[in-house]
Amino acid sequence: MTAELHSRRSVLTTGAAVAGAAAGTLALAACGGGSGGSAQPPKPGGKVIALADVPVGQAKSAKTPDGQDVIVAQPAAGTVACFSAVCTHQGCTVNAPEDGELNCPCHGSVFDALTGAVKKGPANAPLPKITVKVENGQVTTA
Structure with missing residues (x-):
């Protein structure tokens, strides 16, 4: 019983850590956009x-x-x-x-x-x- 309980805790803890890391990565990607301000030059004449x-x-x-x-x-x-x-x-x-x-x-x-x-x-x-x-x-x- 102890091994099974420990196993469930490990799975839940690991799952929560992975979910938290994924959420943090998404938040950073949405914030930054990764472009660093590098806009493409517009086409001339418009x-x-x-x-x-x-x-x-x-x-x-x-x-x-x-x-x-x-x-x-x-x-x-x-x-x-x-x-x-x-x-x-x-x-x-x-x-x-x-x-x-x-x-x-x-x-x-x-x-x-x-x-x-x-x-x-x-x-x-x-x-x-x-x-x-x-x-x-x-x-x-x-």
């Missing part, structure tokens, strides 16, 4: 946003034609900057620009909404730049 929709001195969230989340900024009239909205820390998408900042909801990194530069970690690299141009009042991928 409309991202109308320049008139991005006020001077501000930034807006947008999507490239192939569905990538980006931030488009107009730091000065007619000057446009665009960068990936994927946090360089662990690949989460940053929130929409607010008060000149982009906040990562996963781990608290903060980026400058006009430049993509890191203002507060844990991210230690800026948001990747995306080359864009203005054609007929539209911000398009270059």
Whole structure:
């Protein structure tokens, strides 16, 4: 009887440990995404946003034609900057620009909404730049 009881405890304990490890692995995978912020460059020539929709001195969230989340900024009239909205820390998408900042909801990194530069970690690299141009009042991928 003792051997059987010990055997059941061993099985239950081992099973619980394996289940806990699997749950932890899933949680880490969901959090990180494994991309480390490495976004693919969008295809050239696609409309991202109308320049008139991005006020001077501000930034807006947008999507490239192939569905990538980006931030488009107009730091000065007619000057446009665009960068990936994927946090360089662990690949989460940053929130929409607010008060000149982009906040990562996963781990608290903060980026400058006009430049993509890191203002507060844990991210230690800026948001990747995306080359864009203005054609007929539209911000398009270059």
